[in-house]
Amino acid sequence: MFQSEEFKFGGRRAARSCAVALLAALVALPALAQTQAPAPPATAPAPAANSFLGTRAGQAALALSAQFSGDRKPIRSGLVWRVLVETADGTPPRIVARSNDAEPVFQLEPGVYLLHAAYGFASGTKRVTLGPQGLSDRISISAGALSLAGSIGETPIPPAQLTFSIFVPLQGNSEGRLVVNNAKAGELIRLPEGTYHIVSTYGDSNAIQRSDVRVESGKVTQATLHHRAAMVTLKLVAGPGGEAFAGTAFSVLTPGGDVIREAIGAFPQVILAEGDYVLIARQEGQVFSREFKVEAGRDRDIEVIAR
Structure with a gap:
């Protein structure tokens, strides 16, 4: 703020001299305006460059990224920070x-902050100190991905008919610790680098296959488990090729008498592993049975004759 000062001049002589000087200044002012261009207004100095735009006062920017520990390639998706x-x-x-x-x-x-980057079931952590100038840092994660499928011979199994369980083997136990349950075919499953035991179930009965798979850091491992199974359609009929009886209760047993699958309906479909079975059909208090064999890849009808 400017402070004003008041001056007093004594006597007429001083007043007259002051008036003359003021008049001369007013006359000279237009000439000065024509000969001298006004100085440009002063501009504020440019702010210091900041590598992170948008940083608020009292805060600093923490820029993060992740890479695979094996080949050090950047991880472009699937991260949760x-x-x-x-x-x-x-x-x-x-x-x-x-x-x-x-x-x-x-x-x-x-x-001081603790960073945690999750990549599916794998993760990496790091402690960092964030200063006023900001920080850019990177975390290494030892992880890869697994994509699973199933087939019968050379024929792919529809993904909707497959489920997978993934285990970490422990000493003396291939199914030591369950990591993923009910994984779907074609799903990209992100896992820490290592060896896993895969259990593939085709359908919902006993068509099961197992395999050990190695997951490498920075790579997608694709594994196909080959089943030896088939889909059979159960029917209770009055004669060969006849119309199926509705509301029939079926039980599929092993030759030793263990129940594998039960179903109710006119013609339920069951997926079974290759092997020998006994089929029992119950209809209105009557019981009928027959033995049959399942061959891998051969889908067919299994008829029980009601007589």
């Missing part, structure tokens, strides 16, 4: 930010 701070009372770290972006940028107060 969490930024945590440790608490002073010893309770578990508290999440302060999260993102599903491949390369997120977080605006945070300077301090």
Whole structure:
């Protein structure tokens, strides 16, 4: 703020001299305006360059990315980021930010943070110190992906008829620890690098195949499990090729008497592993049976004659 000062001149002589000087200045002012261009207004200095745009006052930018630990290729999708701070009372770290972006940028107060990057069932963690100038950091994750399918011979099995369970083998036990249950065919399953035991179920009875698969970091492993099974249609008929009786209760048993599958209907369909079976049909208090064989890849009708 400017302060005004007041001057007093004594005597007429001083007043007259002042008036003459003021008049001369007013006359000279237009001439000065024609000969001198006005100085451009002063501009504020440009702000210092910042590598992270949009940083708010009192905060710094934390830019993150992830790479596969094997070939160090960047991970472009499938990441879930969490930024945590440790608490002073010893309770578990508290999440302060999260993102599903491949390369997120977080605006945070300077301090120490714990980073967690999840890639499906694999993850990586790192502790960082964020300063006022910001930080760019990268996490390495030892992970790959697994895509599963099934077939009978050279014929692919429809994905809707397959489910998979994935286990981490333990010493002396191939199904030591269940990692993924009811995985679907063609689904991209992200896993830590390592060896896994795969159990494939075709249908919902006893058509099961198993295999060990190795998942490598930064790679998609595609595995196809080959089943030896077939789909059979169960029928209770009055004669060969006759119309099926509705509401029939069927039981499929092993030759030793173990129940494999039960179904009710005129012609239920059952997927069974290759082998020998006994079929029992119950209709209105009467019981009928027959033996049959399932051959891999040979879908057919199994008729029980009601006599």
